[in-house]
Structures are given as structure tokens and as C-alpha cells.
Amino acid sequence: MSVEKINTLVVGAGQAGVAMSEHLSLMGVPHVVLERNRIAERWRSERWDSLVANGPAWHDRFPSLKFNGISPDAFAPKERMADYFEEYAAMLKAPVRTGVEVLKVERHVGRPGFKVTTSQGVIEASNVVAATGPFQRPAVPNIVSEQVKVQQLHSSAYKNPGQLAEGAVLVVGAGASGSQIAEELQKAGKTVYLSVGEHYRPPRAYRGRDYCWWLGALGLWDEVRITPKKKHVAFAVSGYDGGKTVDFRRLAHQGITLVGLTKACHNGVMEFEPGLAANVAEGDRAYFDVLRDADAYIEQNGLPFPPEPEAWELLPDPDCLTHPLLSLDLAQAGITTILWATGFKFDFSWLQVNAFDEKGEPFHKRGICAEGGIYFLGLPNLVNRASSFIYGVWHDAKYIADHIVLQNEYMAYEKS
Numbered sequence: 001m002s003v004e005k006i007n008t009l010v011v012g013a014g015q016a017g018v019a020m021s022e023h024l025s026l027m028g029v030p031h032v033v034l035e036r037n038r039i040a041e042r043w044r045s046e047r048w049d050s051l052v053a054n055g056p057a058w059h060d061r062f063p064s065l066k067f068n069g070i071s072p073d074a075f076a077p078k079e080r081m082a083d084y085f086e087e088y089a090a091m092l093k094a095p096v097r098t099g100v101e102v103l104k105v106e107r108h109v110g111r112p113g114f115k116v117t118t119s120q121g122v123i124e125a126s127n128v129v130a131a132t133g134p135f136q137r138p139a140v141p142n143i144v145s146e147q148v149k150v151q152q153l154h155s156s157a158y159k160n161p162g163q164l165a166e167g168a169v170l171v172v173g174a175g176a177s178g179s180q181i182a183e184e185l186q187k188a189g190k191t192v193y194l195s196v197g198e199h200y201r202p203p204r205a206y207r208g209r210d211y212c213w214w215l216g217a218l219g220l221w222d223e224v225r226i227t228p229k230k231k232h233v234a235f236a237v238s239g240y241d242g243g244k245t246v247d248f249r250r251l252a253h254q255g256i257t258l259v260g261l262t263k264a265c266h267n268g269v270m271e272f273e274p275g276l277a278a279n280v281a282e283g284d285r286a287y288f289d290v291l292r293d294a295d296a297y298i299e300q301n302g303l304p305f306p307p308e309p310e311a312w313e314l315l316p317d318p319d320c321l322t323h324p325l326l327s328l329d330l331a332q333a334g335i336t337t338i339l340w341a342t343g344f345k346f347d348f349s350w351l352q353v354n355a356f357d358e359k360g361e362p363f364h365k366r367g368i369c370a371e372g373g374i375y376f377l378g379l380p381n382l383v384n385r386a387s388s389f390i391y392g393v394w395h396d397a398k399y400i401a402d403h404i405v406l407q408n409e410y411m412a413y414e415k416s
């Protein structure tokens, strides 16, 4: 039986896989994109119902297609995001095969290329692009044992407040997901505790420009060297409620109780780190840095942007910030749900090639692996800050497609 052969096989049809397909097509590289579910599946089934894009529609898109039927300054609802990538793939006539899972990729022995075992048979590929996402598997810290009688769920399984048991909720993690979900739950009438660790909370907008614009103007999307500290802190920005700055003091004044980083749970009693005020102060410092850099940019370029003095004003410190709880008895507080908004980890168990470092992390430069023919796309900081976002992945895909074309040319060379 003959085995299907393809030059380049892309694994995953989220935004990264679709962008990769566009550039491979433009450069004439025969390829196929395999997706185990549907195009942009994560936006459909692994996000909560009310989620909207974190960036405005003029920004969170690919260059070749604008959003229809939505204001450029609005934040597209998550289903609209998924539809956008489906429309995009249709526009490209992208060779996407849905419902096909890649189970294993192995290097051929004694000849170039890879054997790709899928749920629908084997394909041989010269190149494999892993476009399976920056956020693959829920990461839940091992803090609360199953003996503790609370509902525990990760943000990727959260849909809406109606899904939660009656009672109060502890949301752990205050990045984009945790801060939005906590506010939604509080507005739905729940008593909410929000565990806040280190975070980065830029202004949603300043002096008439959205933060995405400022990231571009100030060159921050292109930031290549993100210090290890910054790399791991939660990025608290959202388009929730029309787009507002994530402000932990505001959330506290609305009725959410802020607590520090969640440390442990003993006999149903949660323990929190004492550094809540320091975490919030550090978030404020970074927030004011953006305002300062923006002001300097406006002045340097003589731009007519209106001043916004109110952006410099902080709300008064709430009690939970000045006198933070260091422990909380779940039963006494009536907490019936712990919602872990604690991020994600990788799962490349299917990629059985020499493309990982000693810690098991993808080992590459700008997505190109030392294991020739293997590429990563869409990972956080793959090239720069933009790499895991819609805005950035399209450009990274172009670079990888270019590299694939060059390698194909080497392989095709015949000495005259």
C-alpha cells in the first residue's frame, strides 16, 4: 500500500496553522494542515462563553482580511474569532484536514524526513511544523487534595457562572483569565476571593490610543529579550465590558476580596503568601511606566493626543490590600468552588524527535530546530513578545516558510 507523502505537514489549525498555510501557499510549498478537532477549536470549546478578544478588531487579525460587521475598535467575541479563522482558511483554500489527530512524529532512519502517524494512517513529510498552541494543557498546582470537598476547575473548563456550585468561589490567578472571570462571577452575585500573584497590568488605553497601539508605537511587541521575571508574570489585560484597564483596587471596591499568592491548603484551610501589597505595587509601577513612556513618545513626536490626567490617579487602597488575609477556612467562608486560572503547560509527547532541551522545553531559534525539518510556531516569546498572539504569529510563520523554501532548494540541488 502506498504511503501519502507531503513536503510540509503542519500540526494544528489554530491561528498559527492557518498563518503557516498562507505563507507556504504563497511560496509554493506543497503542504497539509492536520487538526484533531475543528479550525480554531480552542476559541470554540476551551474558552468561557463571554470571552472577547484581548485586542481590538483592527489589531487582532491577519493582514489579508479585516473583520466584517464589527467596529474596528470593538473586541470580537470568541465565536467571532473562531469564525474569522475559518473564513480565513476558506479564503486561502487552505489544505486543512479536520478531525485528524497527529499521534506520533519520528525521524526516518537512513533517509530524510519524518514518519507521521495520525488517527487516519501514516503520512511521510520532509518537514513538520508544530503549531499546537502556546496554551496546550491546563496547569493546576498540586495544592488542594481531592479529599477537600470543593469543586475544582481550570479556567479552560469554565463556561459561565451557572456552571458553579452554590456558594462562594476562590479564583486563583489574576492574569487576563482570572481577573475577567472573577469580575464576571462577582457581577453574577457570587462572593469572590481573588488570589493575586505577580502580574503586569498595562492601561487598556491612554490618551486616545489602545494599549495594542502603544505596544506597537513603543516597540514593545518587538521586545526580544524578556527578562525571566517578566516572562512568567501574568499579563492582565482584557476586552471585557467594552475594554477596561484591569484594576485590582476597583475589583476590591466592587466587593471582591483580594488575597496573596496561594501557597498551600491544610485541612481545608487555604494559606496565602504575604506579598499581596507588593505585587499590586509592582503592577502599578509597570502601569505608570507605560504612561510615562507614552507621554515621552507623544512629546518627542509632537502628537496632538489629548492629556489624560485621570489615568494617573489610583483608587484608595481597600482593606483587603492593607490588611490581607493570610489564611482562609474554605468551609467557614462558604467557598464551594476553586477556579484555577493558573495557566497552561506544553504537551509535545507526540513529537518524538530531538527538538527539546534537558528540561524537556522546545529547543529552537526563531522556531527552527537543530533537528532539521522540525519547526515550532506560536509559542510564547518564540521570536518576541508578539509570537503567541494573533498579531505576531503571522510574521513568525513567514520566517519559517522562508526557511523551509531554502532547505527545499538545498535538497533539490543536483550537481551539474
Ligand SMILES: Cc1cc2nc3c(=O)[nH]c(=O)nc-3n(C[C@H](O)[C@H](O)[C@H](O)COP(=O)(O)OP(=O)(O)OC[C@H]3O[C@@H](n4cnc5c(N)ncnc54)[C@H](O)[C@@H]3O)c2cc1C
Pocket: 011, 012, 013, 014, 015, 016, 017, 034, 035, 036, 037, 038, 039, 040, 041, 042, 043, 047, 051, 052, 053, 054, 055, 060, 100, 101, 102, 103, 131, 132, 133, 134, 135, 177, 350, 377, 378, 379, 388, 389, 390, 391, 393
Ligand atoms: C483565554 C485566552 C484568551 C486569549 N485571547 C487572545 C486575544 O484576544 N488575542 C490574541 O492575540 N491572543 C489571545 N490569546 C492567545 C492566543 O492567541 C490563543 O491562545 C490562540 O488560540 C493560539 O493560537 P495557536 O494557533 O498558536 O494555538 P491553538 O489555538 O491552541 O491551536 C492549536 C490547534 O492544534 C490542535 N492540536 C493540538 N494537538 C494536536 C495534534 N496532536 N494533532 C492535531 N491537532 C492538534 C488543537 O486542537 C488546536 O486547534 C488568548 C489565550 C487565552 C488562553
